[in-house]
Amino acid sequence: MRIPAPIAYIALYVALYAAFGAASPFWPIFFETRALGAQQIGLILSVAMLTRLVSGPLVAILADRLGTLRLVLAGCAAVAAAAAVALLWAHGFWVLLLVALVQAAALAPITSIADALSVNTARPLFAGSPFEYGWIRGAASAAFVLGTLAAGQLVTPTDLSALIWLNASFLIAATGATPLLVGQARSHRSPSFAVSEFKALIGMSQFRVMIFASTLVYGSHAVHDAFAVIRWSEAGISTSAISFLWSEAVVAEVLVFMLAGPALLERFGVRGAAILAAAAGIIRWSVAGMTTSMLLLSLIQPLHGLTFALLHLACMRMMGTLVAASVAATAQALYAFGSGLLTAVLTFLSGALYASYAGGAFFPMAALCLVALPFAWFGFPNGRE
Template sequence: MSLISFKDWSVSRKSAIAASVTYALLLSGPGVYTPFFPLWLVERGFNASDMGLLLAIPMLMRVTSAPFAWIGDGRLGPRRTFLFMVCCAAFGYAGLTFAESFAAVAVNLAIAFAFVAATTPLLDTIVLGGVSLHGHKYGQIRQWGSLAWLVSGLTAGLVLKHLPITTVPPILAILAALTVFAGLSLPDDRSRGRRLIMRPASEGTSPPLQLLIVFVAGIACLQGAHAFLYSFGTLIWQDQGFSSLQIGVLWAIGVVLETSVFLFGGNIAGRLGPYRLILFGGAVGITRWVLLGLAPGNGFVVAGLQALHGFSFACVHLATMGWVARFTRNPSARQGVVASVIGIGLTLGTVLSGELYGLFSAHGYFAMALIAMIGTGLVVAAGAIERRNGAQPQSAVSGG
C-alpha cells in the first residue's frame, strides 16, 4: 500500500511529503510536552491545584483557533498564517526557560499556546485541500504526526535521563523552529486566499448553525474527556510504581494504535460515515475511562487500555475531519471553530482534573466517563438534526 496517494506525481508528491514532514515536527512538541511538562511543573514546586490551572492554559488558548484560523481564509492564506503562528510560539516556549513564578509561567504558556492553537487547524486545512485537489488521503499524511509524537516522547524520555527536566522548554522551542523550516516547503497558497476573498458569500456549503453547535459540542466533550489522562496520567502511573521508561512505553502504545487508525482507517471511515465512527469511538472512550478509574496496577491491563486511544481519540478525530470536509465554505474558519470549542472542552476538563486528582487520584477518570457519555449523546442528537433538516453538503470529501 502506498503511504501517499496522488494523481499528479510532481506537484502532489511534493505537497504531500511537505505536509507529512510538517505534521511530524509540529506534533513532536506535544509528544514532549504531554508526558514531561507536568514533571517540569513539579520541579518548579507547584501543587496539584496550581498545576491544574497552568495545564488548563494551553487548552484555554485554543479558543483563539477560530479568529487566527479565520486569517488563513484571507490574503495571507493558510500557509503564511501557519508559519507566522509557529514562529511566535517558538518565542513563547523559549520564555518558559526563564519562568519560575506562577504568573511568569502562566504568561509564557499563554503566549506560546495562543499561537500554537491555530497551527493544527491551519495545517489540516492545507491537507484537506490536497484531499480535494490531488486525491491525498488525510489519515495517511496525518499519521506521520502521530508517529513523531511517539518517537519524540520516547527520545525525550531517554534524553531526560541524562539532562535535567529544565531542558523541556528549550526542546519545545527548537522543535517549533524546525517546524517553521519544514513549513516553508508547503504549497504557496496566496492565490487561494485571494480567490476566497473574491468568492461570492453564497458560494460553497456550510452546516446549519444548530447542527454545527450540537455536533462540535459533542466532539468537545469526547475529546475533552482525555484531559485527565493528558494532565495527570504520568503522575498516576508514577504513583502506581511505573518507571519513567515504562511510562514512556505506555504513552507510546496509545500513539502506535492512533497511527495505525490514521494509516488504515480511511476506508473504514468512508464506509461507516462520520457519525457511526464517532459513536464507536465514544463507546470505546467511555469503557476506557471507567476501567482506568478502577486504578488497575497491572502493566498489561494498563497497556491494553492505552491501546484503546486509537479508537477513543483517532476514530473521533478522523471522523470529525471527514464531517468538516463535506462543507466547503470558509474551511479555515470552520476548522478554527472546531479546534476552539474542543479547546474549551479540554480547558474545562483540565481545570476539573486538577481538583479530581487532588481528591480522588485515579478515580477521577470516572468523571471523564460521564463527560464522554454526554458527548456521545450530543453526537446522536446532531445526527438526528441532520437527518431532520436534510442537510446535503456539496461533496463528501473523505477525511480518511
C-alpha cells in the same frame, strides 16, 4: 516540479508535531531552571492555555477572511520559532510570561489552519494523486513521539537549551514546508460576505452537533491525562509497565490514523465511526475506574485509537463535505476551541474529583461519552461522507 500533495503535507505535519513533542513535555522543567516557583510556572502554563483558546479562533477567522491560509500558517510558525529562541535570553517572571504568551498565541492557530488546508486538499473532488488525511495525521503522531524522545536524549536537568533549539528548528522547517502545500490561492472577499459565510457555518445543525459530541468525547480524556499515571503508580505498577501502557495508546493512535481508521470509515461511515468512538469511551473509562489490573489496563489502552484518532478522522471527513473551503480554518478553530475549553475545565476539576473519589473520577468521564452517544447516532451523517 511540484512535490506531490501527500509528501508536502507529511513534511509539514512531521515538522510541526516534532516541534510540539520536543518542547511541550519539558516546559515546566525549563521554567524551573529560570528560578521560577511552582505558582509562577502554573500561572504561565494556565495563562498560555487561555491565550491559545482565544488566539486560535481569532487568527483562523482572519486567515479565512484574507484568503491566505498558507501565508498565515508560515507567519505563525516563524513567530513561534522566534519566540522559542527568545526564551534562551529571557529572565525574570514577567519577561518569561510575555515571551511564552507570544509563542502560545502564534502556535494556537497552526494546527487548525494546517487541518483546514489538508482537509480541503483531501476533498473527494480533488483532482490529483490519492490523498488520505489519516496518513498525514498518523505521521504527525509518530513525529510527536520521536520529537519527545530526541529532546529527552539531548537535554540535561541543568541545561534545557537543546529543547529550545529543537523546537525552533522544527518550526522553521514547518515554515519552509508551507509554500510547497497545495491550497487555496489568495482571495479578497468583502466583509459582509465573510460574515454571511460565518453565520452559515454556525447555522449548520450537523456542524454544531459534531462539535458538541466530539467535545464531550475528547474532554473525557482529562482525568486519564492528569491522573492515570499517578493512579497506576499508587497501585504498585512499575515505571516500565506504565511506559508500556502509555506507549500502547500512542501506537494505537498511529495505527488507527494510518491504517485501521480509513478502513473503518469506509466500512461503517462517519456516523458509525462516531458511535464506535463514544462507545469505546464508555468502556475505557468504566474499566479504568474499576480496576488497576495490568492485564485489563493493557486491553483498554489501545481504545485510545478509537476515542481519539477514529473520532478525529470522522470529524475531518465530515467537515470536508459540510464546510465550505472559504471558512475551513474557522471551522477547524471552533472545533479545536470546544474540546480545548472543556478539557481545560475538566482538568481543573479532575484534581478535586481524584482527591475525593480516586478511580471513581473516571466514571463521570464515561458519563460524558454516554451523553455523546445519542448525538453521534442522530447528528452525524449516515454514510462515508
